[in-house]
Amino acid sequence: MKSLYVGIDLGGTKIAGALVDRDGSLLRRIRLETRAEQGPQPVIDRLVEAVIQLTDGVRSSVKGVGVAAPGPLDSRSGVVFSPPNLPGWMDVPLRQVLEDRLGIPVKLENDANAAAWGEYWFGAGQRKGTMIYLTVSTGVGSGLVLDGRLFRGENTFAGEIGHTIVDPEGPPCGCGRKGCLESLASGTAIAKFGQNTDPSSLIHSLAMEDGGLVRAEHVFEAYRMGDAQAEIIIRQTVLYLAIGLSNLIHIFNPGKIVVGGGVSRAGDMLFPLLREQLESYLMAPFRGTCEVVPASLGEDAGVLGAAALWTDSSRKSEQGIM
Incomplete structure (x- = not known):
């Protein structure tokens, strides 16, 4: 089976997720209430739930999970600092937490960067x-x-x-x-x-x-x-x-x-x-x-961009990411 990727967008009032192939086709979708007011742990639980549902039956083909989250964050260390619309989040090591719970490699990216990457690869950026x-x-x-x-x-x-x-x-x-x-x-x-x-x-x-x-x-x-x-x-x-x-x-x-x-x-x-x-x-x-x-790409820019962080072509480009 061809390689698959999961893109998650945490930047809105809902957690938006998709199972994506290398060409940017959205194979499965999911939307869950973020309920950010409940704090980090319940939101992370729903992130994990979203990935589990999206990868059901195809887990072995999923090469990585990309998460687009509101900043400020450090995409290299995978830590979310204190986003205004995620109350209670303070230096949350989101990437490590998700990798430990999912057993799948995870990349974290600022939501605007992820949307840019999505538009570049699959949208108006061409x-x-x-x-x-x-x-x-x-x-x-x-x-x-x-x-x-x-x-x-x-x-x-x-x-x-x-x-x-x-x-x-x-x-x-x-x-x-x-x-x-x-x-x-x-x-x-x-x-x-x-x-x-x-x-x-x-x-x-x-x-x-x-x-x-x-x-x-x-x-x-x-x-x-x-x-x-x-x-x-x-x-x-x-x-x-x-x-x-x-x-x-x-x-x-x-x-x-x-x-x-x-x-x-x-x-x-x-x-x-x-x-x-x-x-x-x-x-x-x-x-x-x-x-x-x-x-x-509309509302799909974030999930597609997050998933694109893991495609072969994205990974080659990332060797020179600045």
Whole structure:
């Protein structure tokens, strides 16, 4: 039987898992409640349960398990430090714990890096050269694939584009600083700016029809319908995203930037404006050198990327992972 791999994505409200072959085909799927509020041990128990169910009957063909988890973490040592959305986790040696319980080799990766690796191998990245993956959702994260190799940095912390400062006088960020890209251009930021608009705004009308809580999609819908206050928010969001992406382009000279996450689903309301604004921030030699495209794998990017850490081609690339 051909080699199989398990990919687990711990980055959302549910544990998403899949049994994957070398070509990226999803052979089995599973979704379990994370229940992160219960602390590390119950979550680890469900991770183990997910792998056991996915590998039932094919255990001997499974060459490895890849886990995409929220940072901060050290992918080399396999230790998860203290992720904000995993309360009670503090220096948890997740890789070692899972290997001891499963008897299968495990690799641990930052969830944004895993999604980047998935898009590079099986999605919009098309396995070409240097690609940057940007996820714009509740927060803003990124993964870097440089010359076909996943770039992690000295302490495996690389890729925190969401916490680059794009406006020193900007609003407070959850990281404790001010003016980070995440505080100005994430889905959470868009919703917050929408909530602070005049109550007569179309944004609030749409929110009232949908439970009352303003979300980013209400702002985009109001923008599509011509609301002036929504237009200000979206243009401001695009401005800061363009600044952030221009910095990445000037530093890494990627051929492609793949944008995923909930905000990317705005599609034609976002990408043409973003591409136009971005070009205006680039030095002349860089203009036209980088394609900005939507991600293609959706919620499967994390599990596919985690599994891809174990494929033969990924392992060859990892010999040069930075």
